[in-house]
Amino acid sequence: MLKEGEIVGLDVGSIIDGYYGDHARSFAVGEIDEGHKKLLSVTKESLMNGIEQARPGNRIGDIGHAIQSHAESHGYGVVTTLVGHGIGTKLHEDPQIPNYGRKGSGSKIKEGMCFAIEPMINMGTPEVFTKSDQWTICTVDGKPSAHFEHTITITKNGAEVLTK
Secondary structure, eight states: OTTTOOEEEEEEEETTTTEEEEEEEEOOOSSOHHHHHHHHHHHHHHHHHHHOOOOOTHHHHHHHHHHHHHHHHOOOOOSSSOOOOOOOOSSSSEEEEEOOTTTTOOOOOOTTEEEEOOOOOEOOSSSSOOTTTSSOOOETTTEEEEEEEEEEEEEEEEEEEEEE
């Protein structure tokens, strides 16, 4: 049951002409407090910061570093056990796209690559667990979490968001 003041996340996928798309958004259930609003805003900003770093010549670690540094600068925990991923004719392909990392580390990003970048940011601990339905993810400490995701492709000019 959804309750006023909560945050709910929806993660959906599609297959069009044999290619996958993956997209997630977190939504407020009715009116939410300022702390929840800030969590939603910072998580979405973290996603966009990661997408900005997804350009030819940069590295996978640049994406994660942009996400992590923004989220942690606001005091939030970054989930490390779940990561973004390459995407194409399969939903989950290489490379993994962590929501954390060091600038200049990881594989080089090249034109034509496709990724699903999906930061999951928690108000408290970064630790999460999966419920018995094998899909629902919850924080270990019970504090709110937000999740935003876009599928992107890398062009010569940078990232193009495919799931607007």
